[in-house]
Amino acid sequence: MPTKTLHLHDADNIAIALENLAVGVAGAIETVPRSHKIAVADIAEGAKILRYGQVIGTADTFIAAGSHVHSHNMSMKEHVSDAAFASAVHPLPKPAQTRIFQGYHREDGRVGTRNYIGVLTSVNCSGSVARFIADAAEKSGLLAAYPNVDGIVPIVHGSGCGMAGRGLGYDILLRTLAGYGNHPNFGGILLVGLGCEVLQLSELVGDRRITKDGALRYMTIQQTGGTSRTIAAGLEYLESLAAYADRATRAPAPVSELTLGMQCGGSDGYSGFTANPALGVASDLLVQQGGTSILSETSEIYGAEHLLTRRAETEEVGQKLVDKLTWWEAYCARNDAKMDNNPSPGNKRGGLTTILEKSLGAVAKAGQAPLSGVFDYAASLTSRGLVFMDSPGYDPCSVTGQIASGANLIAFTTGRGSVSGYKPTPCLKLASNSDLFARMGEDIDINCGDVAEGVSLDNKGAEIFEAMIAVASGARTKSEALGFGGVEFVPWQIGAVL
Incomplete structure (x- = not known):
């Protein structure tokens, strides 16, 4: 095929247009937009259309060579696959050298690529307050004294209550929040809940230690006494978390x-x-x-x-x-x-x-x-x-x-x-x-x-x-x-x- 198209596999009956093809260019018998498919041979109605040497669909009608091949003349029929488990396992060769990067080493042995403090919410109802806390910290210049901290990230979402307290939906949300709470790119975590939600903070805290110099703090808005008091408490917590997270520096x-x-x-x-x-x-x-x-x-x-x-x-x-x-x-x-x-x-x-x-x-x-x-x-x-x-x-x-x-x-x-x-x-x-x-x-x-x-x-x-x-x-x-x-x-x- 001319260089204006790309034929990806010998078995393919289509090629990819590398530019907008006008009639007569690269064998096109109609205009074909760039990155779309052009037939490289006549394709019978009902015949398989191949790309990468694999079936990508079926011709809904006869497609002449040089035609634009797309949703107007091809579609997907019933999908059947042969799994052939573990039949093509080829381990990769060992590298010539061991490469390193400069990361943040955490107590559990994992290594972070960033050093943020997260304000993590258990429920949508605490999302605004979490953002208020992060905004107040930014406006106060709290992080100016802690150059090793990349920033404060409020993690807010649309769930945490109005849901069953068990089952797939609950398990997924809990796993997701716990995964962020333990992520190596966070040098510290402040958990903020409302207090009465289905997904309770205790489920997220688990058996993680909470000490004066540790990487985790938590509170609920109801117990703390409302929005303003929660923001004030949150700023105090962020100060201590920033001091803790700032101790981390990049190392090989x-x-x-x-x-x-x-x-x-x-x-x-x-x-x-x-x-x-x-x-x-x-x-x-x-x-x-x-x-x-x-x-x-x-x-x-x-x-x-x-x-x-x-x-x-x-x-x-x-x-x-x-x-x-x-x-x-x-x-x-x-x-x-x-x-x-x-x-x-x-x-x-x-x-x-x-x-x-x-x-x-x-x-x-x-x-x-x-x-x-x-x-x-x-x-x-x-x-x-x-x-x-x-x-x-x-x-x-x-x-x-x-x-x-x-x-x-x-x-x-x-x-x-x-x-x-x-x-x-x-x-x-x-x-x-x-x-x-x-x-x-x-x-x-x-x-x-x-x-x-x-x-x-x-x-x-x-x-x-x-x-x-x-x-x-x-x-x-x-x-x-x-x-x-x-x-x-x-x-x-x-x-x-x-």
């Missing part, structure tokens, strides 16, 4: 202490062959060093799960992933939704047609490492290497779960553009195409669009890996410089609101 740590949450949002037709596989290379480099990479968004691996189950270290690990997808199929059916509700309108404008196509590109973030574990949303990780954490495809919700599971670094690929950040964890943004990077460069850290222009995936992956180490050592990301991270805490809500 092996890269094996990094846990990377991998995310894609606003994907386009380029994402699956530029940014996502480049991130996959970086993920493999991290795993080679003994670090951990978390792949998530269960609804967005649907149709590509066989690529992961084949790499599962054991049949049990692979079956856990299949079981998650089975749960999701039933979950969607109960709520009058379909797994093929994805891609989003923006994804489709970017050239993605079916969830099969989107998922095959999304799974590229996982590189080539064996899959060592499958975990519930926001659950503590018990294995290293490449792991999978169950989550929705909704980006803030998925990243929230990854951070609760311990991610101290996030890498986020995007083709349409994304503006977000995820305190307390820094987030690197990766553009799938050069046009996006030129248009939204103030929000994007690394351009992966040059992969379509000849830069190798190995070189781009190495560039991302070096940026990960720099950010973990304190370099600020674009989203941090812009101040993002104050509203993106979005725990997954399941269950009745009572």
